[in-house]
Amino acid sequence: MSLALRQHIEKMIALTDAEFDVVLSKFSVKKLKKHQFLVQEGSTVLHDYWVVKGLLKAYHTDEDGKVHILQFAMEDWWISDYQSLVYHIPASINIDCIEDSELLVISAEDRELLCNEMKGMANFFRKKSHAGYVALQQRILFLLNKNPQERYNRFLKLNPKLLQRLPKTLLAAYIGVSRETLSRLSHP
Template sequence: MSQAFRQHLEKLITLTDVEFDYVWSKFSTKKLKKHQFLVQEGSEVLHDYWVAKGLLKAYHTNEEGKIHILQFAMEDWWISDYQSLVYRCAATINIDCIEDCELLVISAENRELLCNELKGMANFFRKKSHAGYVALQQRILFLLNKNPQERYNRFLELNPKLLQRLPKTLLAAYIGVSRETLSRLSHP
């Protein structure tokens, strides 16, 4: 797992062996089973998570019981309830496992420590935050301005590897359509 994580980091920054060993020392590992929660709404979130193996979803369930999926996270992606992590408030979303997962875990304090001590890690997390913000903005604009077929096509374009791993009900919830509508979209 450490080699895969180093490769992930070095897509954006360069670390010496000593620096990487120090970074690695600030992380721990966590294994979860399919359907197990990583974060539950109302809980305190103290960690950020890098997915080494598996697939998770971040979502909110409204008062009528409808699920609104904000994000999927597969290998090489980061996930957390960032509002809770940053502002130290109760989680507003749930995150659970679609598949068995292996995660690297870093506390908010250790993340801040790495950013203060290693310029490269500050740059890494800044770039990841910016990319995440851009992706979220694009997702919101697509939900607001594109029809279901365009949203489905965009998902396929951006996430071809996810299509075979996701139950159709979750994909439908992500693009904001019913399961029946999704069937029509995928078989025009």
């Protein structure tokens, strides 16, 4: 697990063994079962999570009971309710496990300490945040401007490994269509 984290970080910055030991000391391991919640709407989020193994979804359920999936997170991806984490307000989303999952967890406080003490880690987290903002912006623009077939094709292109791991109902919710529409999109 520690080797995977080091490889993940070193895709963007170099770390000495001593620096990585400091970084690793700020993380703890969390294991969750399929369908178990990592974050529940209304709770206060104090941690950022890096997926070592498994698959999770971040979503909001509207007043009519419709599920709106914001993000999937599989191995090597980060997930949290960042609004709650940054602003210390109740979570506005739920995050639960689609598969049994293992996560490395860092508190916002420890992440801030690392960023203050190690310029490289500040750069790492800044780059990860920017990549997340870009991905979210692209996702919103695709939802607003593309038809269902284009959204489905983009998902397939960007996430081919996820297709086999996701129930069709979740994929449909992610691209903003009904299960029936998804069947038509995947079998033209």
